[in-house]
Amino acid sequence: MNASLRGTGRQYWVALRALLIFTMVLGIAYPLVVTGVGQLVASAQANGSTVTSGGKVVGSALIGQGFVDKKGDPLPQWFQSRPSAAGNGWDAGASSGSNLGPNNPDLLKSVEQRKQTIEKVDGVAAGSIPADAVTASGSGLDPHISPEFALLQVDAVAKARGIAAHKVRALVQSRIQQRDLGYLGEPTVNVLQLNIALAELDPSGNK
Numbered sequence: 001m002n003a004s005l006r007g008t009g010r011q012y013w014v015a016l017r018a019l020l021i022f023t024m025v026l027g028i029a030y031p032l033v034v035t036g037v038g039q040l041v042a043s044a045q046a047n048g049s050t051v052t053s054g055g056k057v058v059g060s061a062l063i064g065q066g067f068v069d070k071k072g073d074p075l076p077q078w079f080q081s082r083p084s085a086a087g088n089g090w091d092a093g094a095s096s097g098s099n100l101g102p103n104n105p106d107l108l109k110s111v112e113q114r115k116q117t118i119e120k121v122d123g124v125a126a127g128s129i130p131a132d133a134v135t136a137s138g139s140g141l142d143p144h145i146s147p148e149f150a151l152l153q154v155d156a157v158a159k160a161r162g163i164a165a166h167k168v169r170a171l172v173q174s175r176i177q178q179r180d181l182g183y184l185g186e187p188t189v190n191v192l193q194l195n196i197a198l199a200e201l202d203p204s205g206n207k
Contacts, residue, residue, distance in 0.1 A: 082133070
């Protein structure tokens, strides 16, 4: 075997060893270290910020879900989320916004229909309905609503469950998440966590 062939073979062997080393380091060791650190430092976030109720995982604090019947109509005994633009309902595998402009006739029609539904279910005037109640978020899966929208639903939820409205209102107020660091974003209410607290407040009520 001449020198050029031996040199070529050596280069292949060096490349193979480098491939194996980087595969072990970057493909196995690094992911394991990052996963371990994530589980140690931020276990809840690393596992998807799951929310449990009765010992079972019922959703994620980061992904919205609907509280509707099989026809898609709101269930009055539960607080309602923002409208969804993700697939057919709150499809976590199809996160997206509607991409419709503010003057789009289809969007305006949907907004008007949502207003009419809220007026009927919650017994409120259209002028008191906040924007997040009738528009989807950019992801279509926002798990939060404004405190105004949550408080707007108090009387209807209390009536559907047959419990005092002041108890439900106090529950909502206790679940308001203030601005991050005191100034970032807006106050919000996580709908899934609110409904879990509602079920604990009224464990026998109209589920």
